[in-house]
Amino acid sequence: LAKPKHMFKIASLAPEGSVWVNSFKEFAAEVTEKTNGEVGFRIYPGGIMGDDKAMYRKLRVGQLHGGGFTMTGISEIVDDFRVMAIPFLFQSYEEMDKARKQLQPMFKERFAEKGLHLVAMTEVGFIYTFSNRPRVTIADLQAAKTWAPTDDPLTSAFLNNLKISPIALTIPDVLSSLQTGLIDTAFNSLYGSIILQWYTKAPFVTDAPYGYAYGAFIMNAKAIAKLSDVYLAVIEETADKYFSELIQKTRKSNEESRAVLISQGVKFIPTTPEELATLEQYRDQTIEQVRGKAFSEEIYQTLDQTLTELRSGKDGVN
Amino acid sequence: MELTDTDASPSLTNRILNGIIKCEEVLVSLLLTAMILLACYQIGLRWFTSGGLPWIDPLLRYLVLWSGLLGAVLATAKDNHIALDAIGYLLQRKLKLWVHLLTDGFCVIVSVFLFRATLLFLSSEIEYGGSSLFGLDSWLWFLIFPIAFGMILLHFSIDAVTTVWSLLQGPQPDKQ
Amino acid sequence: MIVKLIAILFALIGTPLFIVIGALALISFHSVDIDPSVVIIEMTRLSDTPLLISLPLFIFAGTMLSESGAPERILKISRLFLGWLPGGLAVIALLVCAVFTAFTGASGVTIFALGGLLLPAMLKDGYSERFSMGLITSSGSLGLLFPPSLPLILFGVIAETRIDHLFLAGIIPGFLMLILLCVYAFRSGVVHTREELADQHPLQILKETVWELPLPFIIIIGIYGGFLVAGEAAAVTALYVLIVEVFIYRDIKLRQIPEIMGKSMTLFGGILLILAVSMASTNYLIDQEIPSKIFTFINTYIDSKYTFLLLLNVFLLIVGSILDIFSALVLVVPLILPIAAGYDVNPIHLGIIFLTNLQIGYCTPPVGLNLFLASYRFKRPIFELYRASLPFLGLLLITLVLITYFPWLSLALVEWFG
Ligand code: NA
Numbered sequence A: 001l002a003k004p005k006h007m008f009k010i011a012s013l014a015p016e017g018s019v020w021v022n023s024f025k026e027f028a029a030e031v032t033e034k035t036n037g038e039v040g041f042r043i044y045p046g047g048i049m050g051d052d053k054a055m056y057r058k059l060r061v062g063q064l065h066g067g068g069f070t071m072t073g074i075s076e077i078v079d080d081f082r083v084m085a086i087p088f089l090f091q092s093y094e095e096m097d098k099a100r101k102q103l104q105p106m107f108k109e110r111f112a113e114k115g116l117h118l119v120a121m122t123e124v125g126f127i128y129t130f131s132n133r134p135r136v137t138i139a140d141l142q143a144a145k146t147w148a149p150t151d152d153p154l155t156s157a158f159l160n161n162l163k164i165s166p167i168a169l170t171i172p173d174v175l176s177s178l179q180t181g182l183i184d185t186a187f188n189s190l191y192g193s194i195i196l197q198w199y200t201k202a203p204f205v206t207d208a209p210y211g212y213a214y215g216a217f218i219m220n221a222k223a224i225a226k227l228s229d230v231y232l233a234v235i236e237e238t239a240d241k242y243f244s245e246l247i248q249k250t251r252k253s254n255e256e257s258r259a260v261l262i263s264q265g266v267k268f269i270p271t272t273p274e275e276l277a278t279l280e281q282y283r284d285q286t287i288e289q290v291r292g293k294a295f296s297e298e299i300y301q302t303l304d305q306t307l308t309e310l311r312s313g314k315d316g317v318n
Numbered sequence B: 001m002e003l004t005d006t007d008a009s010p011s012l013t014n015r016i017l018n019g020i021i022k023c024e025e026v027l028v029s030l031l032l033t034a035m036i037l038l039a040c041y042q043i044g045l046r047w048f049t050s051g052g053l054p055w056i057d058p059l060l061r062y063l064v065l066w067s068g069l070l071g072a073v074l075a076t077a078k079d080n081h082i083a084l085d086a087i088g089y090l091l092q093r094k095l096k097l098w099v100h101l102l103t104d105g106f107c108v109i110v111s112v113f114l115f116r117a118t119l120l121f122l123s124s125e126i127e128y129g130g131s132s133l134f135g136l137d138s139w140l141w142f143l144i145f146p147i148a149f150g151m152i153l154l155h156f157s158i159d160a161v162t163t164v165w166s167l168l169q170g171p172q173p174d175k176q
Numbered sequence C: 001m002i003v004k005l006i007a008i009l010f011a012l013i014g015t016p017l018f019i020v021i022g023a024l025a026l027i028s029f030h031s032v033d034i035d036p037s038v039v040i041i042e043m044t045r046l047s048d049t050p051l052l053i054s055l056p057l058f059i060f061a062g063t064m065l066s067e068s069g070a071p072e073r074i075l076k077i078s079r080l081f082l083g084w085l086p087g088g089l090a091v092i093a094l095l096v097c098a099v100f101t102a103f104t105g106a107s108g109v110t111i112f113a114l115g116g117l118l119l120p121a122m123l124k125d126g127y128s129e130r131f132s133m134g135l136i137t138s139s140g141s142l143g144l145l146f147p148p149s150l151p152l153i154l155f156g157v158i159a160e161t162r163i164d165h166l167f168l169a170g171i172i173p174g175f176l177m178l179i180l181l182c183v184y185a186f187r188s189g190v191v192h193t194r195e196e197l198a199d200q201h202p203l204q205i206l207k208e209t210v211w212e213l214p215l216p217f218i219i220i221i222g223i224y225g226g227f228l229v230a231g232e233a234a235a236v237t238a239l240y241v242l243i244v245e246v247f248i249y250r251d252i253k254l255r256q257i258p259e260i261m262g263k264s265m266t267l268f269g270g271i272l273l274i275l276a277v278s279m280a281s282t283n284y285l286i287d288q289e290i291p292s293k294i295f296t297f298i299n300t301y302i303d304s305k306y307t308f309l310l311l312l313n314v315f316l317l318i319v320g321s322i323l324d325i326f327s328a329l330v331l332v333v334p335l336i337l338p339i340a341a342g343y344d345v346n347p348i349h350l351g352i353i354f355l356t357n358l359q360i361g362y363c364t365p366p367v368g369l370n371l372f373l374a375s376y377r378f379k380r381p382i383f384e385l386y387r388a389s390l391p392f393l394g395l396l397l398i399t400l401v402l403i404t405y406f407p408w409l410s411l412a413l414v415e416w417f418g
């Protein structure tokens, strides 16, 4: 067992044993094998290297060479990256896939401008509203004690328009606060709500996704520059294989989670088209406020165009 | 400071030192008061108006850092750090001063390197840090690191100088 | 390696521990060619730790309480309620020490603030000097398992476990310890005469303490009633104590506040700095995957969780009698946590084991801190205190065994309410 010539240290917030970490390990093993053991990865899962900000700082000074970042965290560095998190935007996985494919080259450029290499995008999935009782109407939501992640201009602006003043807590505080009643409403993916056990304290889910959460596997461009083109190509190819597979796996986990949640007594409450239409109006109002600020005009145009084309069926023409 | 009685050290240095300590005390008191009031105000807002101000919690976390690190400066000034003292009880006063000088020297050297680390951190943060609370650059919020470690270095240096001074003064009657 | 040994030697001659740990972190990162600014990056993580705010606020509240007339008042009201019991004053001493330590966190404060009141009272009541000193010395750290104890909060901060759960988990083990010591006190059987209270009407005493009695309830009802998170409970406690001691009892003058605040923040600063540098040194260990290497090593020799726990206890008793509780926590918890997880030890249970051990370490000869403090406070040779605290130490060790091998003592309430 010789030491790899290039050892990359990669950190992630995803817990050991989760789909994200497992897939990364498979990816790493295959890269090592294909490069005859010359390229190796060491993974630090479960946030032991700190949150997104700490990971980014360590990436900068060279302690880490890469990381699995969340959209909220890394968007503080590359703000265009948050554009896909606009609430009530995507209606299907097809739309997401299309948007991701269209935007990824632009994201890559934006990251490159900051000296970062976007290896692959990852998915958390559709985000749902979890609460201690059915909350479908906007009045219901306004009456709730809602949690929001700290430092996210998009969510803040949207909730502000809905006249909801969220209670900012960090993720580790959410479960205990749900339990004690400090908050009664929170957002998460179905799989995430199981991993973090939030559903036990907030067993009513509004059955219309609030938004879409995702992340990115990013490496320091300087660290990668030392690799030969051949090895770089191996990383890119293997990443394509495992990370598109990961997206499918994540979706499968989320679907399985729905069944698990139902078996645990979680109720999925249907919403009405009227409520959705109102929420979409608020979404549009929010977009007008934040475009050019929370993300660039250009990236929003590209996303908007992609979705319009897809929805009007022009997609096939290209 | 326990080893350097007022008479043995130059009174000017002592007056300056006491002045610095007073300032530091007032400063941490203000920060602590702000913490108590802001946190309670936030609770009041949530209880009586169904929502709080989003900037209070992140601000509180920075205040904890600032007040804690300034408290650490104060702990250095008052020679009040958590330490083992396995052999301190056994030594004579004169020998104690020499040991004290030795540890002071070590503290000064390590503080220099810690201070240097804060500067390296700061320059990287200025370049890449992005913005933080109230739209201020994040390095501004972390400016407390070089300030605090700089002050700690200063206090250790003053202490070392005072110890040298005590040694140069020659034998003193033991005051206990 | 040699440089690291020299740094450790400096610790033994009284160099502040943060300097020693900081030096070790700097040297370690240098040896693997990692930029020293990582040391500071690790410290910035402190600003992302929402639980941390409860430390300075509870420290301030505790300092205010110990500088005020609260110790006398608490003692008085306890005598009112429990003075009639056989061994009543000893029981009172135990309870008062427990409550007081829970609020002030540091055991030194308890011995200094209460020892001077309790020892003469016990001697006057006919308790032997040895029994009295032993009791006060060993109960100087009693109460570390009850909310809102600072070391418990610090464990939660380092281990990233839920503080409300830790608070619940400590209650049964804490009472177990208290009850065992109380039974021993009953057996000492001195009946108190109640003479000092003769000049005061019970209602008068109750009225005097009426403002301090709600303190534990602010925390319990605040947190478990869903009104406050732990950090907020600390803020409310701090504000409440400030108002009560300054404006109602007027024990503390307004102009004394900066000094008391400075004192509290000095204590907090010392703890924060140790925490900060040990985060850096821990990060080096994580970077080099040392905890998992240690686990692999230990695991080849020890299969059983129970053997592991036995060794852990021995290790922690030694650590607890050498290091002060805060540095012991910040240095040892990050190292043990992943290893204990490998043996399937519940982190909440682990926290209670840690705290119990470190508490006992306070009064373990030869260097337990309480023994030195009591020797200083009561002006008695240290060897006399070794002997005096021995029976109490024995009882505490029995509870340690029970707490270690019956995890449900720690976990029952968590499961019940969690
Ligand atoms: Na840590």
Ligand code: NA
Pocket: C319, C320, C321, C322, C323, C324, C325, C361, C362, C368, C369
């Ligand atoms: Na100790």
